[in-house]
Structure formats: C-alpha cells, structure tokens
Amino acid sequence: VVPGKIEWHPLGVFWTLDWDIPEEDVYASTTGRDRLEILKDTDISISQVYENISLYDLAELVLRDAGLSRYEYVIDRSLRDITIRYGWFDRVSHREALRQIAVGCLGRVYCDRLGRIVIERFRPAKEPVFHFRDDLNVFSKDHPLAWTEIKNRIEVVATPYQKGEVEEIYSSDDSFSIPAGERHRETVIFNQKPCIDVEPPVVDADSHIQLVDYTTYAWGVDLVLENVGERTGTVNSITITGRPLEQKGSISVVREDARSIRDNGEITVTIENPFIQTRSRAIAIAEGLLETLKNPRRDISMDTRGNIALRLGDVVTAPEFKDKKHCR
16 A cells, blocks of 8 residues: 555445435435345246256356356356266256355355456465454454354265156146137146256147247246137147156265364264265365364454455454454
C-alpha cells in the first residue's frame, strides 16, 4: 500500500431484493443476492447421462446451462483429472448440481469479488498473507471451541454403475384427450433412474395426434403432442424403452483417528454421492476429510480494523493461535 494512495477493492456482484427507505433516517437498506443464490431458483435442463466425463466438463455444462459465459466462472483445472464413468443429475437446481460436484471432488463453490462462480478443490494451507495483532489491529476477541463439529471416523461410500439390459422403463395406459388444433406437453418419469440409451417414445393415439417433439433426461422424458385434426383426439398409451443404470454393489471406505476416538469418543460421518464411483476417489475424500475434522476446531471472533483486500480462503494469523487460519 502506497501512503496517500487510494486503493479500490471490489466486494462482489449482487442483485438487490426489497429496499427499506425510511423517511426519518439518512440511510436506505436492502438485501443483496449473489449469483449462487440466484442459481438456487433455476432448474437444470441438461440431465442426460454423460459417459466418461470429467468433473470439470460436468461443471462447465451446468454453468453454461445456467446461462453463464466463460468470463463469469472459474473452474479448477485439476477437476479435469477426475473422470467418472457416468455423470447425470436428477431434477435439481443449478446450485444443487454444483454442490454435488463439489462433494465429488472434495472442493468448494463460492462467488469471488468479481462476481464469478469459483469451483476449486481443497488444498493444504498456504503461507499467511496477513497478520492480526493485539497491538496493531485487534480491539477485542473471543475463542469459541467448536467441539460438536469433530468427526473422527469418516465413511465414504463409492457406488460403481453398469448398464442394464434394454427394458421397458415407462409404460402408461392412462388415456387422455387433446382438443382439436391444440398442443399438449406431457412429462413422464422412468420406473428406474437414471436411464441411458433411451429409445424414442411409442405413442398409441388417434391418427390425427402426432408426437412433434420430445426431450430425454436421465430421469424421464418431456413429450409434446399435437392434435392436427378437426375433432378431439385420444392418447391411449405411452411406452418408452431404454437401459437403466444399475448399481454394481457398493464399496465402503473407512478412515479413522484412534487418538481422537480415545479422547472424544467415536463420531462418524458418512458421505454418499453419485459422483463417487471408485475406491480410489473414496479413499482420497475420506483421508482429506479426516485430516480436517478429527480435532476440535478452535474459532476466533475478532473486532478488528480488518483488511478489505482479504479474499475467501486467504491464510491469516491471529493472536494466541499457533496454527494458521483460513479467512472465512
């Protein structure tokens, strides 16, 4: 920092909700939502089953489906090294889809100060970039002990999948009518989820009712039917065939810390995620979580002058702490 020079640091990009503007006060207040909060309210539309896809490519598919350009997100390049045999999403929001990817890569998702969505893997702490000191920038502090957040036995379940045989994955003979000249949208849900190699729907209906469009997802199909005739028509049945993805057993990987269990008792957490499909990925996640969660976490709450240039994940030092801490 150059003395006498003003530095500007962005705090993010936000969209406001309701405003509170009391006439008797000299301020106005509002609530801002970042991009991740907005993605909580938008649903993913690319829920096909993708084969041999990296978590990097899967994350990019989600973000592009949400309407983001390549300048509005940053994805850790190391996610290219994590390839899963089958990747898909159920009927979820874009934010939930990103959360699932974060679990699968042992990572985190957040918005940076430029408003970009960042997806990155967990890494060991780096050197501190800032120091909080009692005699310089700390006015008061508190040291709460987060004892309840200990996890000293980590179980991660890996679930391999394989293609099943071609079979009837949806069938309905619940007939319905479509008025003359109108279109009807029908959403059907497969008997088993997810499914792959889905064949075109077979519609048994009056001759003047046509299947004009359909979209296949991992969990079902959206159909658009049109009555091109001059009288009301009837759809008698809809049948769809395909291959369900079947679980090929499950692999349970357990990592535990004997010393923490002796001191604190056994406290287990179980992690299951459709993107954890191999033993090696389960081991990496179990060992990474155990190292982070096995000991009681000591937090610090400080009243300080702060440093507006600090970013999420920056390492700092704080009074009376021997260990380095992440800025949160």
